[in-house]
Amino acid sequence: MATVVGDADEAVAGIPDGSTVLIGGFGTAGQPIELIYALIRSGVKDLTVVNNNAGNGRAGLAALLANGQVRKIICSFPRQADSYVFDELYRAGKVELELVPQGNLAERMRAAGAGIGAFFSPTGVGTPLAEGKELRTIDGRDYVLEYPITGDVALIKALRADTLGNLVYRKTARNFGPVMATAAKITIVQVSKIVEPGGIDPEVVITPGIFVDRIVKIAGVSPLAETGAAG
Amino acid sequence: MTIQLSFDRTRPLSRDDLARLVAADIPPGSYLNLGIGQPTRIADFLDPDSGVILHTENGMLGVGPQAYGDDIDPDLINAGKVPVTETPGAAYFHHADSFAMMRGGHLDVCVLGAFQVSFDGDLANWHTGAPDAIPAVGGAMDLAIGAKEVFVLMSLFSKDGSPKLVSKCTYPLTGLGCVSRVYTDYGVFLLTDHGVVARETYGISRDDLAERLGITFWDT
Numbered sequence: 001m002a003t004v005v006g007d008a009d010e011a012v013a014g015i016p017d018g019s020t021v022l023i024g025g026f027g028t029a030g031q032p033i034e035l036i037y038a039l040i041r042s043g044v045k046d047l048t049v050v051n052n053n054a055g056n057g058r059a060g061l062a063a064l065l066a067n068g069q070v071r072k073i074i075c076s077f078p079r080q081a082d083s084y085v086f087d088e089l090y091r092a093g094k095v096e097l098e099l100v101p102q103g104n105l106a107e108r109m110r111a112a113g114a115g116i117g118a119f120f121s122p123t124g125v126g127t128p129l130a131e132g133k134e135l136r137t138i139d140g141r142d143y144v145l146e147y148p149i150t151g152d153v154a155l156i157k158a159l160r161a162d163t164l165g166n167l168v169y170r171k172t173a174r175n176f177g178p179v180m181a182t183a184a185k186i187t188i189v190q191v192s193k194i195v196e197p198g199g200i201d202p203e204v205v206i207t208p209g210i211f212v213d214r215i216v217k218i219a220g221v222s223p224l225a226e227t228g229a230a231g
Numbered sequence: 232m233t234i235q236l237s238f239d240r241t242r243p244l245s246r247d248d249l250a251r252l253v254a255a256d257i258p259p260g261s262y263l264n265l266g267i268g269q270p271t272r273i274a275d276f277l278d279p280d281s282g283v284i285l286h287t288e289n290g291m292l293g294v295g296p297q298a299y300g301d302d303i304d305p306d307l308i309n310a311g312k313v314p315v316t317e318t319p320g321a322a323y324f325h326h327a328d329s330f331a332m333m334r335g336g337h338l339d340v341c342v343l344g345a346f347q348v349s350f351d352g353d354l355a356n357w358h359t360g361a362p363d364a365i366p367a368v369g370g371a372m373d374l375a376i377g378a379k380e381v382f383v384l385m386s387l388f389s390k391d392g393s394p395k396l397v398s399k400c401t402y403p404l405t406g407l408g409c410v411s412r413v414y415t416d417y418g419v420f421l422l423t424d425h426g427v428v429a430r431e432t433y434g435i436s437r438d439d440l441a442e443r444l445g446i447t448f449w450d451t
Contacts, residue, residue, distance in 0.1 A: 026289040026326075027312040029305060052326075079367040080312075090365055094423050099366055102288060103330030103373030110327040122334060123373045126407035128358075171323055173306040178325040206325075 002165025002212045004194060008038035011188050011216040015039070015153050018071075020048040022149075023061060023181040024108065024156035027053060027080075030173035032157040032190045033060040034218045039155070047071045050109070050149055051178060052102060054078035054086035062086070070095055072151065076102035077174045101129060104146050106179055112148035113182025113211070121146045151184030158207065162200050165209030174206065183213040188214040243416040243434040251276045255386055255412050257283055257340060257424045264288065264333070264374060266343040266356075267311040269386050273342055284320075286338055288370040293321030310370065330370070333377025341378035343371065345385045345410075347400040350446060352410040352422045354383065355402035368405075375406030387415035394444050396420060396427075425449045 005011045012035060015021070021039070025031030031166040040063060047070050054073050055062030062085040064070060073095060078086055100108070101123045111119055120143030124130040134145040156177040158167040167189060169177055181187045194217050236255050238248050246269065254276035257263055264286045265271050272295070277283050284295040294309055295316035303314040332338050345356040354375050358366040360382045375381055385395055396413055413420040418432035418440060426449030429437050441448055 027308065029289070029308050029312075077367045077369040079365040083365075087365055091363075097365075099368055101368050101372040102326070102370040103334060103377070106326035106330050122376045125376070126353075127372060127404045128374065129368065169323075170308040171285070171304065172291050172308055173318070174323055174325055175290050176326045179327045 002161075002209050002215055004163055004215045004217075006216070008034045008190065008216055008218065009041060010036045011035060011190070011214050012042055012155070015042065015044050017044055018046045019044065019152040020050065020150070021178075022151035022156075022184050023051045023153040024175065024177040024180050025047055025051060025053075025061075026172065026175040027056055028060065029171075030157050030169070030175050030177055031060050033157045035155040035157075035188060035216070036060045036064055038066050040064055040069065043069075046071045048072040048074065049100040050074045050105070050151065050180075052076055052105070053080060053127050054083055054097075056080060056082045058085060065089055065095065068094070072096040072098065073192055074098040074100060076100055076105050088208070090135070099129065105149070106176065109151075109176070109179045109183040111146075112150040113179065116148065118145055118147045120144065123207050142217070149183065151180065152186065154180040154184035154187045156180050156187065158191050160187050160193045160195060160200060161189060161212070161215045162195050162209070163198050163215075164197050165189070165207075165212030165214065165215060166200050166202075166205045167191070167207035167209075168200055168204055169206055178207045181207045186213045188209055188216070190216050190218045192218060238433065240431070240433055245416075246272070247276075249384065249414060249416060251380065252419070253342060254278075256382075257281065259445050261339040262275070262286055262292070262332075264338055264339065264341040264378060266341065266371070266374070267369070268344050270342040270344060271309070271311060271313075281345065285430065286329075288317075288326075288329050288333070288374070290324050290326060291317070292324075293318040293320060295321070330373050330377070332375050333370075336377070336379060340380045340382060341374045342382045342384050343374060345383045345395065346402045347395050348383050348410050348413050348422075349400050350387070350398055350409045350422065350427050351395070352408040353400050354381070354405045354410050355400040356383075358403045358407050360403050371405050375409045380412070381406075381410050382412045382414060383410050384414045387417040396444055398445065423449065
């Protein structure tokens, strides 16, 4: 059952050291930046972070990395023009990297959320990223065995929630949010608006509230976030 | 497929002309994904009446032109994290659905950049293998094996003059036997079951090109 909490600090309270944290966003689109700052303030450490990237500039995920709270990052695209925080930590051997093709990253979390024990993916066959993994030929095509990625916690950003945790997102800020929401034991969502049940058309709900545990409204989100989304 | 454009065959193609040439070869009505970098330029040369619908792996079909000024919306970006616009009929979806579109064989064409392509269609475009390089794969491996047709857009020769269309890739692979066509400044190559066909060349004769690549082209 979803709970509406008062602020971001309350939302991330109680996350133990050593947790695997799924963090939504593609670059900065959909990155739950206020929840990440709350995670930084909480001082939790030794985290494994799952995100598409490894931080941009010095804000958000990059700040979490810079603060030394991340032991390992599982992502598809760490190296970017502004990934200098990660680059430095990685080269200094201070953060471990598991590189996963983007579609396998999404599907491994989808599998976790859907109770699938493992799956055979055609992505990565014959490449260094499939080394050491079980291969199988099915109907004449080669596949590699991939295991789920389950989060202890997911931190995601949506546009609006109702108090039951039903979510709608905004444009390409949706990205990993709906998949991560299913794949973690505790899913924590920041939104710019919370409405009463019935305030979101059931036909346009993207993440049903069953996947959501904590909801926090973040004030002062750009006015853009108030417009343009269905529902 | 017909070539709808004609270019000066006595010179290598400029980057814009190369993008123009690929754009003209995208079948009308295709669902198309354009890789980060040079392939993104192809969008600028697509015929608006072609009905081609652009897919971006971060969860959108119907990607419109790059956004500028007041049209920039931080929630609306493409895979290269460039602000874009939406076209009428656009759709948003989450990452697992986006990659199901590739792996599930729903995406008609993708155009990717490359470090190397082998004569039998192996692709290397994610990692130089240099010991100090930080690898990043993004959606390249999923696209390479997922799209029905994978076109590569690249310069034919690297800065040191060595060919990037090779008998065997020396860089780490992105996908096996996945590339069907290679568009380069010096020529367009079809990678068929019979061998490599040089569909046309620019600024070099077919024979000279075959010699530089160390290949015997398969003649249609």
